[in-house]
Structures are given as structure tokens and as C-alpha cells.
Amino acid sequence: MSRNNTEQVHPAQNDDVETASMDESNSKESHQKRGMKRLCIATIIVLLFTVVVLVFTTTIFHVHTPKFRIRSMTIDELTTKSSSNNVIDMKFEAEIGIKNTNFGHFDFEKTQVGFFYRGTHLALADGDVLVEEGKVKPRSTKKIQFTAEIGTKNLILDDDIESGFLTLTSKAKINGTFHFMELIKRNRSSEMNCSFTINLDKKVVQDINCQ
Numbered sequence: 001m002s003r004n005n006t007e008q009v010h011p012a013q014n015d016d017v018e019t020a021s022m023d024e025s026n027s028k029e030s031h032q033k034r035g036m037k038r039l040c041i042a043t044i045i046v047l048l049f050t051v052v053v054l055v056f057t058t059t060i061f062h063v064h065t066p067k068f069r070i071r072s073m074t075i076d077e078l079t080t081k082s083s084s085n086n087v088i089d090m091k092f093e094a095e096i097g098i099k100n101t102n103f104g105h106f107d108f109e110k111t112q113v114g115f116f117y118r119g120t121h122l123a124l125a126d127g128d129v130l131v132e133e134g135k136v137k138p139r140s141t142k143k144i145q146f147t148a149e150i151g152t153k154n155l156i157l158d159d160d161i162e163s164g165f166l167t168l169t170s171k172a173k174i175n176g177t178f179h180f181m182e183l184i185k186r187n188r189s190s191e192m193n194c195s196f197t198i199n200l201d202k203k204v205v206q207d208i209n210c211q
Contacts, residue, residue, distance in 0.1 A: 078091075094146060
């Protein structure tokens with residue numbers, strides 16, 4: 001009897017050992033799966049953080065220089081005198097634009113806009129155009145209108161008058177500071193260098209090109 005009882009115990013013990021081994025194997029596998037899941041989550045978080053940093057550094061935190069341009073010009077009066085004095089008198093209205101493509105505002109200092117004929121500074125009736133200090137809102141363009149009168153005395157304009165076209169240039173430099181949420185401040189300057197052609201017969205401005 002005792003021999004039979006002993007023989008009957010062995011299968012039960014083997015089952016217990018196998019069950020314990022399976023539980024241990026399942027526990028290790030579950031632990032490994034949880035570890036892999038945490039690693040995947042951590043990797044995704046790092047990648048997302050990297051993408052966000054790249055987006056901010058290439059867009060929001062990257063400061064672009066504002067564009068300072070003449071947007072339009074309309075002639076009110078134009079008189080030409082093809083004589084020994086070669087005089088052209090012109091009254092006109094124009095619009096200047098200061099374009100800010102950044103996510104912060106741009107504070108600019110006052111400046112002056114000068115007009116030139118082949119490098120020679122032209123005297124305006126009231127002096128060079130004065131642009132007062134101001135602010136350009138984020139991702140917007142500030143438009144400034146002005147009127148002026150140009151005279152071209154003592155200049156050799158025979159070829160221009162005969163051709164019916166007169167090309168002038170406008171130049172200026174504007175200095176200012178870019179602000180973003182009181183966290184970032186960057187000094188920036190922008191130069192205006194625009195040329196425009198005046199049709200003397202039609203008394204219109206055409207082909208405004210700015211660099």
C-alpha cells in the first residue's frame with residue numbers, strides 16, 4: 001500500500017513544478033512586454049519633444065528681418081521742361097510698407113526716405129520723407145502714406161525726356177527691435193532700395209522694383 005501511495009504522489013508534484021515554471025515564464029514575458037511598452041512610450045515622447053523644439057526654433061523663435069518697401073505711388077502733378085535747365089517737377093502720393101512676418105511685434109525708430117536720380121540725391125520741397133517711430137504687429141504689415149514734391153533742377157535729363165521715361169530710386173534704412181512675449185529681444189535693421197519708372201507722357205508710375 002505504501003508503495004502505491006508513493007507512486008501516486010509523483011505526478012501531482014510534477015504538475016506543481018510545471019505550473020510554477022509556467023507562471024514564472026509568463027511573469028517574465030509580461031514584465032518584458034511592459035518594459036517594451038514603456039520604452040516605446042518614452043521614445044515617442046522624445047520624438048514629439050524634438051519635433052516641437054524644431055518647429056519652435058525654425059518658425060516662432062527664428063527672427064526674420066522686416067521688409068521695408070514702397071508699395072505704391074500715384075502722380076498728382078507732373079511738369080517737364082525740355083530746355084537748358086532740364087526741369088521736371090512732380091508731386092506724388094506714395095505708400096510705404098513695413099512687413100513683419102514674425103510671431104512677435106517689431107518696434108522701429110524714426111527714419112528718412114531719400115530719392116535719387118542715378119546716384120544724385122534729389123531735393124524734396126519739404127525735405128526727405130520722415131517716417132515716425134512706431135510698431136508693427138505680429139505677422140502684419142504697417143502701411144504709411146505720404147505726399148512729396150520732387151524737383152530735378154540742374155540735372156542732364158535730355159535722354160530721359162526724349163525717351164519719355166524717367167527712372168528714380170528711393171533709399172532708406174530702418175532700425176528696430178523684435179519682441180516675443182518679453183522673452184526674446186533681437187535688434188534688426190532693414191534697408192529700402194526701390195527703383196521705379198515714371199512714364200512722362202502718361203504721367204504714371206510703373207515697374208516698382210525693390211531689392
